Amino acid sequence: MSHPPLPDVAAQHLNSTTPLDWVGMCGIAMPMQIGGRLVAATADAGVNLVDGNSRGIHMSRLYLALENLEQEPLRPLLLRRLLASFLNSHDGQSSAAYVRLSYQHLLKRPALVSPLAGWKSYDVEIHARIEHEMFHVELSVSIPYSSTCPCSAALARQLIQRQFQARFGIGNVDSDEVVAWLGTSEGIVATPHSQRSMAKISVRLEDNHPDLPITEVIDKAEQALGTAVQTAVKRADEQAFALANGQNLMFCEDAARRVYGALRAVEWSKAFKVRVEHAESLHAHDAVATAQWQWNITSEA
Template identity: 65%
Template sequence: MNAIHLPDVAAQTATLNLPLDWVGMCDIAQSLTLEGQRISARADAGVSLDDAGARGIHMSRLYLALAELEQEELSADLLRQVLARFLDSHRDLSSSASLRLRGELLLKRSALVSPLAGWKAYPWEIHARQDPWGFHVELQLEVAYSSTCPCSAALARQLIQQRFAEEFADRPLERHQVLAWLGSTRGIVATPHSQRSSARLWVRLGGCTQIPVRHLVDMTEQALGTAVQTAVKRADEQAFALANGQNLMFCEDAARRVGGALRGEEWLEGFKLRVVHAESLHAHDAVAEYAWRYPL
């Protein structure tokens, strides 16, 4: 039986000669390994269509090249290898190729005091590009934390002072009475407001061959000091309240802390960050941004 010749419509001449910046596929289901974990991810893969006369690209070739992501731990070298396959399979058609991957990394986090632990998800995204100017990799990462407002804390302390002065005016102070008062609802008459907050990083990896998601998560949480928790007992909740009370910060403080920590990472080409404090006082968010060697 003779082989049937199948038409290649993509090889036909375009009816309108116009090169395209990017052609490809989005939201492809993809399995890969990151930080030793098998992860279900999503991929956007594409190339430029520089040949203005070509009707289209060969999308199946891009899809098949993604299989290499399943073979080994995700790294800058692996991303470069996949992009090289994109371009080799589109020789004379394309001069640039890109791959965007996104997913979540699960990290087990210990409680502050008790022996409990739980899983926390960290959304990440990687954008790799090969073009005539070179190879580029950017990692995006989101880290959640808690922030307590310094202004609110000062106002709460003032109210507690005022209530103390009213309760114990012209009275001799007995230690046990003061302790009992401090432990009552009349003593702690006001509390500062805190909110769940997030830090989003855009990091250019430079000469780093690995994809350092765990390292950046640990560094960011250490810089901020009050990462959100997973499994907790009352002792852990109390320790968390203490940590927040000793770690007051505006969004400006948070941005400077994370920015200072990132600038200490010599393997970075540059970065941008954005911190968001989802205000519990206001109906809007407090936001701060900082960039270093990164065009806005």
């Protein structure tokens, strides 16, 4: 006995309706291949709906197309094929397709001095879209680092100078006695304030770039900042980290300029924007600086 076909309400045509900019799904749990291994990811997938008579899209077609992301390593070409399949499955209904992938990018990082190493996790988003028959890919990554306030450091140095004068006065002093005194809490009477900070970077890749340079973005930013947060450490590493902070005093403005300069030096960046946030330990609010290059000029979103 044959059964009648199942009703497809989404395929119904209306006499007239409003086109929609984006229709799809958010928060789809899925695996995808990054760096030769499967990672847990979250996907948002959608298309526009330009057919003024279509009631809706076929979301299951988008969902099933995402399975391709676990079959081969994630590259711009794969994303382009994925978005093309979104459009092919909605021929006559849609002219633009979008996907956003979010996951935790794990990198094993060595300690500064000792032979220890540990894993760091970075929040990454990959945005890809086809609009106006043009394909675009953007990478967004959040990079934690430490920042020590230059003003606070200068004020701390002044207090140490005053403490020195109060203890030794003016004239000849015994160097051994000074060295011993500097190793006490009486000698270093003040320290500058520092805080965990975050650089949030979005990069639009050049057209036809073959890879997703996620690790390279992270490396460039951490090298420019000089104070990447650490994983496993011994006391020697902690001392080296204190030295790195002392040699890289920076306001949020300094940090934003450092990252900006590092990204301007790469060849695969078509545009980028940088936002740094210093979670102040002195104030109850954060200090923020932003910078961008070509972003407004090339952005269609």
